[in-house]
Amino acid sequence: MPGVVWQQCIDRLQDELPSQQFNTWIRPLQAATHGNSLTLFAPNRFIKDFVSDKFAGRISELVAELEPTTPMSVVLEIGGRNGSGGSRPLPGHPVEEPRGSAGMQPAISGAAVSSNARIVTPASTKPAVVVDTHRQAEIEGSLQHQQNLVGTYTFDNFVEGKSNQLALAAAKQVAENPGDSYNPLFLYGGVGLGKTHLMHAVGNALKHHKPDAKIVYLHSERFVADMVKALQLNAISDFKRYYRSVDALLIDDIQFFAKKDRSQEEFFHTFNALLEGGQQMILTCDRYPKEIDGLEERLKSRFGWGLTVAVEPPELETRVAILMKKATQARVNLPPDSAFFIAQRIRSNVRELEGALKRVIASAHFTGSDIDIELIKDSLKDLLALQDKQVSLDNIQRTVAEYYKIKVADLMSRRRSRSVARPRQVAMALAKELTNHSLPEIGDSFGGRDHTTVLHGCRKIRELRETNSDIREDYKNLLRSLTT
Numbered sequence: 001m002p003g004v005v006w007q008q009c010i011d012r013l014q015d016e017l018p019s020q021q022f023n024t025w026i027r028p029l030q031a032a033t034h035g036n037s038l039t040l041f042a043p044n045r046f047i048k049d050f051v052s053d054k055f056a057g058r059i060s061e062l063v064a065e066l067e068p069t070t071p072m073s074v075v076l077e078i079g080g081r082n083g084s085g086g087s088r089p090l091p092g093h094p095v096e097e098p099r100g101s102a103g104m105q106p107a108i109s110g111a112a113v114s115s116n117a118r119i120v121t122p123a124s125t126k127p128a129v130v131v132d133t134h135r136q137a138e139i140e141g142s143l144q145h146q147q148n149l150v151g152t153y154t155f156d157n158f159v160e161g162k163s164n165q166l167a168l169a170a171a172k173q174v175a176e177n178p179g180d181s182y183n184p185l186f187l188y189g190g191v192g193l194g195k196t197h198l199m200h201a202v203g204n205a206l207k208h209h210k211p212d213a214k215i216v217y218l219h220s221e222r223f224v225a226d227m228v229k230a231l232q233l234n235a236i237s238d239f240k241r242y243y244r245s246v247d248a249l250l251i252d253d254i255q256f257f258a259k260k261d262r263s264q265e266e267f268f269h270t271f272n273a274l275l276e277g278g279q280q281m282i283l284t285c286d287r288y289p290k291e292i293d294g295l296e297e298r299l300k301s302r303f304g305w306g307l308t309v310a311v312e313p314p315e316l317e318t319r320v321a322i323l324m325k326k327a328t329q330a331r332v333n334l335p336p337d338s339a340f341f342i343a344q345r346i347r348s349n350v351r352e353l354e355g356a357l358k359r360v361i362a363s364a365h366f367t368g369s370d371i372d373i374e375l376i377k378d379s380l381k382d383l384l385a386l387q388d389k390q391v392s393l394d395n396i397q398r399t400v401a402e403y404y405k406i407k408v409a410d411l412m413s414r415r416r417s418r419s420v421a422r423p424r425q426v427a428m429a430l431a432k433e434l435t436n437h438s439l440p441e442i443g444d445s446f447g448g449r450d451h452t453t454v455l456h457g458c459r460k461i462r463e464l465r466e467t468n469s470d471i472r473e474d475y476k477n478l479l480r481s482l483t484t
């Protein structure tokens with residue numbers, strides 16, 4: 001059963017790869033089998049080339065391991081499994097999906113296969129609504145507000161790190177070839193991680209190459225508000241015309257479309273029209289598109305036609321680099337140990353990090369002193385106190401016990417069963433990472449254990465975070481809940 005093999009292959013890859021890599025490269029693949037050949041369809045060249053370069057060897061190995069009796073060849077192609085050579089419609093050629101292909105067995109994709117969806121031709125053929133000039137001026141005036149790119153959000157001002165590398169690479173590609181293979185570019189991730197910054201950076205780069213390009217940035221709530229206003233003013237055709245006339249449409253936080261059916265409908269038509277016209281779209285969201293409740297399946301499916309990339313919270317080194325860059329921009333001398341101190345203590349997101357740095361700079365200006373750790377401790381007193389409370393050994397133990405649904409007493413106990421030993425090691429690793437307590441102190445707080453036990457626990461968790469996606473996810477969730 002080759003289809004089953006691909007499903008098993010996906011399961012294995014999900015275990016082996018960080019979730020960001022899995023979601024970006026493996027999830028979008030769709031598989032079809034033909035005889036002894038497994039064809040994996042990538043939605044665009046970017047993904048095909050990357051998978052072929054980085055994962056093809058491993059996929060072939062897994063397929064051989066999972067189907068030892070029938071040797072199978074693995075082929076990578078661009079497009080949908082319907083053999084159209086592209087999973088999106090050509091201009092003026094609406095398609096229905098999913099559509100089977102002759103001789104191909106039912107396919108399984110890395111993500112759940114979307115429900116029946118139909119691309120509807122844009123509503124531009126509908127008779128235009130006649131509006132009076134006053135109303136027209138009002139709606140146009142309102143729409144014109146939206147060309148508001150933030151000039152400082154550029155690629156030059158964006159610090160690259162492991163957590164945002166893919167998103168940055170994709171954004172740069174889009175800036176060079178707008179409306180091409182990566183349309184829409186869909187950036188997702190938690191708050192304050194740089195999605196809006198990247199989106200504007202693309203817009204600014206496009207504007208730089210072509211100053212008269214019409215680049216429209218807006219928050220999704222604004223799209224909804226404008227649509228409601230256009231409906232009230234009987235000016236929906238102006239609304240449609242405006243949005244379809246752009247060279248690039250950048251919409252932030254599209255999770256706000258959830259449950260707003262009429263807006264989704266309107267956006268769906270706009271989306272199709274822009275895609276067919278080769279105009280670039282960039283969308284951001286706080287979660288993976290398939291996980292947005294209250295969003296129509298057909299929209300979720302469209303979002304996957306381009307390139308979907310995660311932006312993750314920055315790791316320590318990137319946080320330090322961001323602080324150094326922001327300090328240089330502000331023409332302030334931030335000694336490396338001070339940057340490190342702030343980066344170690346403020347982990348939630350880049351916006352918080354920036355906020356903390358601004359406070360430190362203000363306090364240095366105010367007191368006329370140089371920035372050092374003492375000044376930082378003083379100016380961020382309340383923030384750090386709150387954090388200390390959150391990351392006390394007690395609180396780490398309580399949070400971990402609650403997360404794994406065990407008792408705090410179990411963490412201190414001598415019990416060595418996996419269901420208790422693993423959470424205990426996770427808690428020790430978190431204590432090592434988040435507090436300044438020494439290994440013996442941490443050992444003491446876990447029922448008087450030796451410091452070598454703590455060290456072993458920390459090493460074990462570090463290793464498991466590389467190889468086991470459950471532990472990786474648990475650790476990430478716990479870190480987040482202890483530091484935000």
Ligand SMILES: Nc1ncnc2c1ncn2[C@@H]1O[C@H](COP(=O)(O)OP(=O)(O)OP(=O)(O)O)[C@@H](O)[C@H]1O
Binds near residue numbers: 158
């Ligand atoms: N890698 C980075 N390098 C430099 N600055 C960054 C980086 N990542 C984020 N920032 C800065 O952090 C702040 C927050 O980023 P941004 O507004 O883009 O986040 P977001 O992911 O869009 O968040 P939200 O979902 O809340 O809108 C901005 O000032 C941005 O310039």
